[in-house]
Amino acid sequence: MKKTIVTSLTVLSVVFLMTSCKKENDSMTLSYKVKSTNTTATVDRILSGQVNWISGSGFVKEIEFEAENNSSEVEYEAIGNQKIDLFAPVTSLGNITLPPGQYEEIEVDINFASAGTDTAFVLRGNFTNSNNVVTPVLFTITDPLEVETEANNVTISGTNDFTAITSFDLSKLTAGISEAMLENATRTNGVIVISKNVNANLYNIFLNNIADMDSVEIDD
Numbered sequence: 001m002k003k004t005i006v007t008s009l010t011v012l013s014v015v016f017l018m019t020s021c022k023k024e025n026d027s028m029t030l031s032y033k034v035k036s037t038n039t040t041a042t043v044d045r046i047l048s049g050q051v052n053w054i055s056g057s058g059f060v061k062e063i064e065f066e067a068e069n070n071s072s073e074v075e076y077e078a079i080g081n082q083k084i085d086l087f088a089p090v091t092s093l094g095n096i097t098l099p100p101g102q103y104e105e106i107e108v109d110i111n112f113a114s115a116g117t118d119t120a121f122v123l124r125g126n127f128t129n130s131n132n133v134v135t136p137v138l139f140t141i142t143d144p145l146e147v148e149t150e151a152n153n154v155t156i157s158g159t160n161d162f163t164a165i166t167s168f169d170l171s172k173l174t175a176g177i178s179e180a181m182l183e184n185a186t187r188t189n190g191v192i193v194i195s196k197n198v199n200a201n202l203y204n205i206f207l208n209n210i211a212d213m214d215s216v217e218i219d220d
Contacts (some may be wrong), residue, residue, distance in 0.1 A: 020044045049179035051137060053125035053170050056086035059118040059145075061111045063093055067103040074103075080111075083118045089135075098156055106151040108166060121145050123170070127182050127192060135187070139173075139194045139206060175209050177202065 013211070060080035067074055076096040084091045112120040121141040126134050149166045185192045185199045194202045 009042070013189050043137070049127060049129045049182065051125055051127050051174055051182075053123050054111075055125075056081075056121075056123040057083060057119075058086055058121045058145075059083050059115050060093055060113045061113040061115070064107070064109040064111065065096055065098070066109070066209040069101045069103055070107050080114070086123075100156050102153065104153045106154065108149050108151060110147040110166070112141070112143065114142050123173075129179055129183060133183075136191045137194065138191050139203075141207075142196070145210075172212050173206055173209050175212070176205050 010150045037153060060082055063078045065076045076098060078096045080093050080095070082093070084093070088149075088208050119140055119142055123137075123139040125137045125139075127137050128134050147166065179200060182192060185194075185202060193199065194206060196203055
């Protein structure tokens with residue numbers, strides 16, 4: 001199952017700092033890093049209520065770079081196997097090396113997966129209703145999750161640096177969710193848990209919204 005996530009007032013930016021490294025074959029080392037911004041802002045209002053995401057984590061299994069180079073399909077992967085704090089200032093993910101050339105139909109993917117006690121993807125926040133009553137919210141994904149983004153064509157010369165930024169717009173995660181739906185949601189020890197086994201109706205809406213939440217920019 002492919003899914004993708006992203007915040008309007010809360011913006012999580014997955015920043016891929018691709019650093020130039022002049023070698024004998026003019027290849028380039030791409031250093032992947034994660035950066036988040038505006039992590040304490042409140043997402044778009046849901047009718048007369050609101051949700052504020054305040055923390056989150058994910059377990060990155062691998063990072064992929066897919067594109068066409070001279071009409072040939074190319075794919076490069078970097079193994080992550082690490083838990084990341086989605087709200088940390090900067091987190092390094094891994095490195096890949098690309099030969100110079102013109103890359104078209106680019107896809108930059110981050111693959112999350114549960115491993116041991118680490119959950120694939122988790123977001124924690126608070127739901128505030130129209131009466132200013134605050135209830136904790138926990139959104140958790142245990143199945144594999146692929147954050148897939150597409151970019152315009154880019155030329156790699158082997159000497160230039162460039163950055164690919166994937167933004168996660170969490171305000172879109174709650175599209176179609178009303179205050180009444182959250183008010184009527186099942187509580188687990190006072191928390192609105194949204195998972196495939198608890199409040200599955202909300203979980204399915206969140207998953208359907210994930211595909212509209214990602215965007216990427218690549219600049220040299």
